[in-house]
Amino acid sequence: MAKTEEGVEIHKMGAWSPGPGCHGGCGVEVYVKDGKVIKVEGDKDHPWYNGRLCPRCLAMTQYMYHEDRLKYPLKRVGERGEGKWERISWDEAFDICETRMNELKEKYGPETMVFSQGTGRDVGGMLTLLAYSYGSPNWTMWGLSGHSCFTPQLAGGYVTQGEFTFPDAAQCLKERYKDPEWTPPKVTVSWASTLNRGCVDHYWSGFWFNDLMKQGTKLIVIDPRCTWEATRAALWLQPRPGTDGALALAFLNVIINEDLVDKEFVDKWCYGFDKLAERVQQYPPEWAEEITWVPKEKIIKAARMIGENSPASIEIGRPVEGNPDGTTVIMAIHQIIAITGNLDIPGGNLICRPAYQVTTYPYSTEEVIQLYGEDLHKKLSEKRIGADKYPLVKSFRAWAQEDVLIEAMETDKPYPIRGMWIQANNPLANQAQDTKRHYEAGKKLEFNVVVDTFMTPTAQLLADIVLPAGAFPEKDSVYCIGGPLNVIKKVVQVEECKSDWEIVFTLAKRFNPERVPWKDVKEMLDDRMQPSGYTFDQLAEKGWDLAPKGHPCGSTPYRRYESGLLRKDKKPGFRTPTGRVELYCTSYEKWGLDPLPSYKEITPESPITTPEIWKDYPLIMMTGRRSPVLFHSEHRQIPWLRECDPDPLVEINPDTASEKGIVTGDWVLIEGTMGKFKRKAKVTPIIHPKMIMVPHAWWLPETEGASPNNYGIWDLNCNQTIPMGHQDKSGFGGGPISGMLVRISKA
Numbered sequence: 096m097a098k099t100e101e102g103v104e105i106h107k108m109g110a111w112s113p114g115p116g117c118h119g120g121c122g123v124e125v126y127v128k129d130g131k132v133i134k135v136e137g138d139k140d141h142p143w144y145n146g147r148l149c150p151r152c153l154a155m156t157q158y159m160y161h162e163d164r165l166k167y168p169l170k171r172v173g174e175r176g177e178g179k180w181e182r183i184s185w186d187e188a189f190d191i192c193e194t195r196m197n198e199l200k201e202k203y204g205p206e207t208m209v210f211s212q213g214t215g216r217d218v219g220g221m222l223t224l225l226a227y228s229y230g231s232p233n234w235t236m237w238g239l240s241g242h243s244c245f246t247p248q249l250a251g252g253y254v255t256q257g258e259f260t261f262p263d264a265a266q267c268l269k270e271r272y273k274d275p276e277w278t279p280p281k282v283t284v285s286w287a288s289t290l291n292r293g294c295v296d297h298y299w300s301g302f303w304f305n306d307l308m309k310q311g312t313k314l315i316v317i318d319p320r321c322t323w324e325a326t327r328a329a330l331w332l333q334p335r336p337g338t339d340g341a342l343a344l345a346f347l348n349v350i351i352n353e354d355l356v357d358k359e360f361v362d363k364w365c366y367g368f369d370k371l372a373e374r375v376q377q378y379p380p381e382w383a384e385e386i387t388w389v390p391k392e393k394i395i396k397a398a399r400m401i402g403e404n405s406p407a408s409i410e411i412g413r414p415v416e417g418n419p420d421g422t423t424v425i426m427a428i429h430q431i432i433a434i435t436g437n438l439d440i441p442g443g444n445l446i447c448r449p450a451y452q453v454t455t456y457p458y459s460t461e462e463v464i465q466l467y468g469e470d471l472h473k474k475l476s477e478k479r480i481g482a483d484k485y486p487l488v489k490s491f492r493a494w495a496q497e498d499v500l501i502e503a504m505e506t507d508k509p510y511p512i513r514g515m516w517i518q519a520n521n522p523l524a525n526q527a528q529d530t531k532r533h534y535e536a537g538k539k540l541e542f543n544v545v546v547d548t549f550m551t552p553t554a555q556l557l558a559d560i561v562l563p564a565g566a567f568p569e570k571d572s573v574y575c576i577g578g579p580l581n582v583i584k585k586v587v588q589v590e591e592c593k594s595d596w597e598i599v600f601t602l603a604k605r606f607n608p609e610r611v612p613w614k615d616v617k618e619m620l621d622d623r624m625q626p627s628g629y630t631f632d633q634l635a636e637k638g639w640d641l642a643p644k645g646h647p648c649g650s651t652p653y654r655r656y657e658s659g660l661l662r663k664d665k666k667p668g669f670r671t672p673t674g675r676v677e678l679y680c681t682s683y684e685k686w687g688l689d690p691l692p693s694y695k696e697i698t699p700e701s702p703i704t705t706p707e708i709w710k711d712y713p714l715i716m717m718t719g720r721r722s723p724v725l726f727h728s729e730h731r732q733i734p735w736l737r738e739c740d741p742d743p744l745v746e747i748n749p750d751t752a753s754e755k756g757i758v759t760g761d762w763v764l765i766e767g768t769m770g771k772f773k774r775k776a777k778v779t780p781i782i783h784p785k786m787i788m789v790p791h792a793w794w795l796p797e798t799e800g801a802s803p804n805n806y807g808i809w810d811l812n813c814n815q816t817i818p819m820g821h822q823d824k825s826g827f828g829g830g831p832i833s834g835m836l837v838r839i840s841k842a
């Protein structure tokens with residue numbers, strides 16, 4: 096830690112939630128004076144971000160010292176939703192949680208308690224520790240239909256090449272772009288991804304793409320909306336939402352039929368090419384044009400650009416995972432990467448692993464086993480909601496399946512669900528689809544806890560106990576996925592807030608001291624960091640470290656399949672049953688699923704499947720394009736950020752708007768077959784005339800939190816019009832966050 100002459104301490108660390116809200120990984124310098132954070136800046140020495148930082152991190156002081164922050168534990172004293180709370184001590188809060196949760200366990204069994212998180216903040220590791228110490232297998236993202244964020248992507252990669260991949264932007268090389276092996280991609284595809292707005296997948300961001308463009312990379316953008324990226328693209332494809340699967344199959348058709356395949360790689364390292372080649376004959380560009388609304392010439396041009404230019408890479412955005420049969424679409428995209436020879440090469444799609452294999456957050460079953468052992472994993476899988484129905488829920492990722500879970504909550508089958516622990520998650524303002532259904536199911540539960548930094552609609556409506564979490568400079572933690580190992584360290588204390596790790600650690604130890612053998616959180620982190628050779632304090636001095644090139648547990652060198660660095664048995668090849676990239680998926684075959692990619696129009700509503708609804712609801716609703724100053728439902732209270740994005744908008748094409756007499760600034764009623772909500776119009780040509788875009792997760796913390804207003808969610812939340820229950824056969828994918836049909840009118 097450095098210190099200025101004025102006595103300001105400068106702490107280097109990785110930033111993760113709470114605060115920016117994000118998926119983490121930026122290197123920051125936290126400036127502390129007299130026990131208070133006075134500013135946060137980017138760390139120029141950090142290998143990924145080189146000093147660049149998002150607006151949400153820059154606004155950390157407004158976040159940390161906001162007057163509305165939760166400052167101490169609260170106990171509900173009125174009815175749920177009445178907004179009546181009483182301050183209690185941490186001891187009392189822990190005692191209540193322990194007693195009530197043990198009562199539920201005795202009455203119904205430990206699986207009666209659900210542990211829900213939001214997106215990939217480090218809460219995943221914490222929740223598994225708490226849930227598994229208590230004895231429940233039901234760790235989940237409550238209400239996120241088909242688990243349609245990141246999990247289909249991880250699962251699709253896992254069954255195809257045994258791992259997940261990200262586009263290479265030299266992020267794992269110590270010398271970055273100066274490394275002699277580095278080659279920029281000739282072409283990069285941004286497939287349903289707002290690179291410029293969010294740190295989308297941990298470390299693939301807009302400015303990196305700028306870096307690549309300066310090195311000559313050309314961009315293909317696949318997005319129904321004319322985004323920042325589209326305006327800079329060499330080629331922009333504008334598909335109908337939810338039809339990316341058809342597009343991917345047509346790309347495969349062109350690449351295979353025009354012989355744009357890397358034959359050497361396919362012969363040596365792939366399995367089932369002939370079967371794939373045969374299958375894709377059904378899917379020529381003419382066929383895809385009709386389905387996707389993308390002219391066939393553009394489909395052919397894009398496929399050729401990918402097939403003729405190596406290295407090339409593909410970034411897959413979340414909307415692809417919400418496609419019907421999302422996991423299959425992801426498989427097809429991975430097949431494109433593999434057969435064009437772009438897997439694990441410089442400038443291609445890199446196989447990513449945590450540095451030194453330090454795991455705190457179990458992304459896959461393998462990591463669950465690494466953290467908790469095979470026996471416990473097996474035992475928990477027997478009762479996990481959805482595991483009997485979905486092989487991937489049982490064998491790949493240890494989540495309870497949320498479309499099955501909501502049914503279980505309503506029917507008590509296969510067993511009663513009676514309590515919920517909600518941490519880093521705001522499902523009623525955002526994550527849950529079919530909001531009312533989740534509210535009704537959650538309201539019935541006997542005991543609910545919310546852990547957050549601010550009072551939220553979810554906490555107001557469902558919680559019995561609310562616990563205040565510390566922001567990232569108020570906690571010790573470790574961050575690692577596919578790049579450097581970052582330390583996050585506690586440098587200040589704010590009010591009575593406690594770090595998420597401390598909260599779950601304390602309670603987990605009460606439930607099961609054997610599973611939590613460490614004396615404190617730091618000792619646990621030391622233990623988990625052992626493979627790196629660092630203790631927590633040692634790495635905290637530096638802030639971060641990248642595994643050296645060639646270290647078997649990092650994301651380098653390139654082409655690790657050649658040298659046996661990927662497989663446990665150290666043989667060359669991939670971590671799949673055949674040891675090859677499985678273009679014909681033997682795991683899917685074993686599980687009774689289609690081993691080859693296919694396309695079905697199975698969105699709940701669409702111009703093709705439900706023409707009668709399309710007549711009355713003639714617009715396709717997309718939701719959720721990211722805002723750079725907001726993270727999901729967060730930051731509505733932070734002045735510097737709200738000023739940049741003040742209103743709950745709906746983006747409408749000028750022709751569509753004028754037909755309805757709507758101009759920018761008008762309030763608009765948006766109606767679907769399930770319900771309605773309101774938004775303020777932003778009339779813009781970047782939207783297709785047959786579509787609208789609704790930024791998600793809006794609530795108004797400046798308005799009344801108690802019922803019936805509940806910070807405005809019942810007026811504004813678009814998820815009231817999006818159903819559950821359209822997951823694909825794998826259990827993952829297919830939550831129709833994009834693609835529902837709506838009509839609009841001036842409110």
Ligand SMILES: Nc1nc2c(c(=O)[nH]1)N[C@H]1C(S)=C(S)[C@@H](COP(=O)(O)OP(=O)(O)OC[C@H]3O[C@@H](n4cnc5c(=O)[nH]c(N)nc54)[C@H](O)[C@@H]3O)O[C@H]1N2
Binds near residue numbers: 239521595813
């Ligand atoms: N219509 C629509 N709905 C969507 C989406 C969409 O595109 N469209 N996107 C979906 C996707 S991809 C996702 S991943 C989900 C995300 O859903 P969530 O991750 O639940 O996101 P938030 O609504 O921001 O809720 C997070 C809450 O946790 C708090 N918080 C943040 N960090 C921490 C932390 O580290 N510790 C604690 N204790 N609290 C913290 C915040 O204050 C906030 O209240 O939303 C989904 N919902």
Ligand SMILES: Nc1nc2c(c(=O)[nH]1)N[C@H]1C(S)=C(S)[C@@H](COP(=O)(O)OP(=O)(O)OC[C@H]3O[C@@H](n4cnc5c(=O)[nH]c(N)nc54)[C@H](O)[C@@H]3O)O[C@H]1N2
Binds near residue numbers: 292295320335339
């Ligand atoms: N600042 C900020 N950053 C974030 C987040 C945030 O809330 N704020 N959220 C984080 C989370 S959890 C996630 S999952 C990621 C998500 O980030 P992304 O994966 O980038 O997802 P979106 O922003 O929802 O949508 C990206 C683009 O896909 C387009 N799109 C919509 N439907 C379709 C479709 O069916 N097909 C195609 N091809 N395109 C479509 C939209 O027009 C949009 O421009 O962002 C993460 N980063």
Ligand SMILES: [Mo]
Binds near residue numbers: 214244245413
């Ligand atoms: Mo997400």
